[in-house]
Amino acid sequence: MPLLRFIPETTNVDFVKYRWWAFGIDGLLMVISIIAILWQGFNLGIDFTGGVLMEVKSAQVIDIGKLRGDIIALGYNDPVVQTFGSGECDRPAGSCASIRVQPREVAGVDQNDADQAVVNEIKAKLGTAYQYRRTEVVGPKVSGELLNKGILATILAVVMISVYVAFRFEWQYGIGALIATGHDVFVTAGFFSVTHLDFNINTVAALLLLAGYSINDTVVVFDRLRENRRKYKRMSLVDMINLSTNQIATRTTLVSAATALSVIPLLFGGPVLHNFSVAILFGILVGTFSSTYVAAMLLLYMPAVGGGSTDTKAEEATA
Numbered sequence: 001m002p003l004l005r006f007i008p009e010t011t012n013v014d015f016v017k018y019r020w021w022a023f024g025i026d027g028l029l030m031v032i033s034i035i036a037i038l039w040q041g042f043n044l045g046i047d048f049t050g051g052v053l054m055e056v057k058s059a060q061v062i063d064i065g066k067l068r069g070d071i072i073a074l075g076y077n078d079p080v081v082q083t084f085g086s087g088e089c090d091r092p093a094g095s096c097a098s099i100r101v102q103p104r105e106v107a108g109v110d111q112n113d114a115d116q117a118v119v120n121e122i123k124a125k126l127g128t129a130y131q132y133r134r135t136e137v138v139g140p141k142v143s144g145e146l147l148n149k150g151i152l153a154t155i156l157a158v159v160m161i162s163v164y165v166a167f168r169f170e171w172q173y174g175i176g177a178l179i180a181t182g183h184d185v186f187v188t189a190g191f192f193s194v195t196h197l198d199f200n201i202n203t204v205a206a207l208l209l210l211a212g213y214s215i216n217d218t219v220v221v222f223d224r225l226r227e228n229r230r231k232y233k234r235m236s237l238v239d240m241i242n243l244s245t246n247q248i249a250t251r252t253t254l255v256s257a258a259t260a261l262s263v264i265p266l267l268f269g270g271p272v273l274h275n276f277s278v279a280i281l282f283g284i285l286v287g288t289f290s291s292t293y294v295a296a297m298l299l300l301y302m303p304a305v306g307g308g309s310t311d312t313k314a315e316e317a318t319a
Contacts, residue, residue: 015245015292016238016300022293029286030183033190042193045200046138048147051102052118053137056130062097070125076101096133150204157208158182161215165222172302173222177215180295184214188283197275206279213259213280214287217252218295224248225296241296256288 046053056062064081071079080100101118115137123132158181166174185207192199224244232240263284266277 012246013249014242016242016297019293019297019300022289022297026183026289026293029187029190032194033187036190036193040193040196042189042199043196044147045198045203046100046136047201048150048199049100049102049138051100051138052115052122053135054099054119054122054132055096055134056099056126057096057133058130059095061095064097067097067099067126071099071101071122074121074125078102146201150201154185154204154207154211157211158185161211165215165219168219169222169226172299175302176222176295176298177218179298180218180290181211181214183294184283184287184290185211187286188279191282192275192279197278200275202273202276203279206276206283210280210283210287213283214290217255217287217291220248220251221245221291221296225299237300241299245292245296252288252291256284260284 062083064083068079068081071081081097083097099122101122119135119137158178161181162174162178165177188207188210189199192203197203221244224247225240228235228240228244228247232243235243260281263277263280266273267281
């Protein structure tokens with residue numbers, strides 16, 4: 001009985017031929033990410049800004065303008081108030097909101113006491129019309145350390161992954177892995193800047209996970225290239241990249257699809273998991289693209305990989 005296949009077992013796509021289209025799309029994503037990050041930065045969560053975060057729920061649709069006005073009336077001039085939807089908050093839409101404020105510094109008053117005073121003050125102002133679903137308090141010193149260490153951890157992860165690839169394969173592969181993995185992390189961060197989703201410690205965890213997932217896909221491409229280089233010693237690099245990419249196309253597509261399907265349910269797991277899931281899903285799409293059109297294609301513009309010949313056409317691979 002033949003197996004059911006959603007895509008052909010083997011493909012014959014000239015990936016190298018379409019690389020300039022891919023470079024154009026990739027360049028556009030990079031430009032958008034750079035402009036967004038420089039222009040509006042990130043919507044940093046309380047993990048990185050410090051302050052008090054409260055999530056409230058109402059039986060009715062929340063009037064954000066009135067809610068913000070109530071918080072400002074307490075003396076907090078720049079509160080961040082926005083609605084969100086997940087689970088029970090989707091019924092009715094707009095029935096849940098998050099409130100983020102910076103506590104006032106009072107001389108001689110312990111910071112923890114000041115933070116708790118903010119929570120009590122807001123609850124007293126809003127009264128019993130709201131349910132208080134979640135409250136978080138993060139001090140400014142802790143938030144600054146989290147931001148710095150999160151950035152450092154992400155950069156070190158990308159660099160060390162690339163060093164390992166260079167050691168395991170060749171230095172050309174290491175450079176390709178560095179650019180491809182860094183590209184995936186940067187474009188995903190740019191996506192958060194464009195959409196203005198909360199950029200918090202969970203987002204950093206998602207970026208680190210994405211770096212590992214992306215390099216796994218890239219290593220599969222590189223490993224197949226190395227195998228084919230040994231098998232077809234006289235094949236040109238262009239034909240070898242096309243052959244290797246086609247050979248793993250089915251595997252890459254199915255693995256990416258299966259991973260995405262396992263992450264989609266997390267989108268409905270509440271606000272804590274929502275941004276994490278969005279980052280992973282977007283990163284899977286970008287990482288699958290970059291493994292073919294960033295990591296592999298960069299080898300075309302480097303010194304000969306393994307010193308192989310470049311004078312034989314891909315047709316010899318089927319001989």
